[in-house]
Amino acid sequence: DSGVTQTPKHLITATGQRVTLRCSPRSGDLSVYWYQQSLDQGLQFLIQYYNGEERAKGNILERFSAQQFPDLHSELNLSSLELGDSALYFCASSVGAFADTQYFGPGTRLTVL
């Protein structure tokens, strides 16, 4: 158990809908990272927050947004969902702002029908 929690574990929804994925980092970790893993693309970095502020941005679609709250948990919002958004979404956390050792959550499997 990494200490990082993600909810929900599974999510099935329809095209055009909006969903929110939630992540709680390990106690004491200030950075939260979001990753997308689809079958054909492998792991892709989406976005990083550090102590409430956006720190780095990857190939995150405009339909996706994220935030980190004062209690350091983070939410990833995915809207106007498309079939191609079906993937595993991982959250990871680390102590510092840079890519030191990251601890991964169990992931949320999103299926868009």
Added chain:
Amino acid sequence: KNEVEQSPQNLTAQEGEFITINCSYSVGISALHWLQQHPGGGIVSLFMLSSGKKKHGRLIATINIQEKHSSLHITASHPRDSAVYICAVRSRNSGNTPLVFGKGTRLSVIA
């Protein structure tokens, strides 16, 4: 061409064999990570390297910065080592550059 290339893509080994997974990258890096993804999907960070060699139990990771190459070795392999092993690098460019991942090596260890 991907910034991070792993080989082989798939590997099947007999229990007890010595296993090597390779990772090559094309950019200057500040750190390289090896991750393990279990069949159930969970990801565990195995090593973070910036030079030399690290060992943890039966796992050994090495990196050659000049050759832009890293290897992950598993000694006395066991069926429970069956997983996807992923290499990721952090570019040495200034600023907050994220990790870039290889496509992974799928390892199956047969009893």
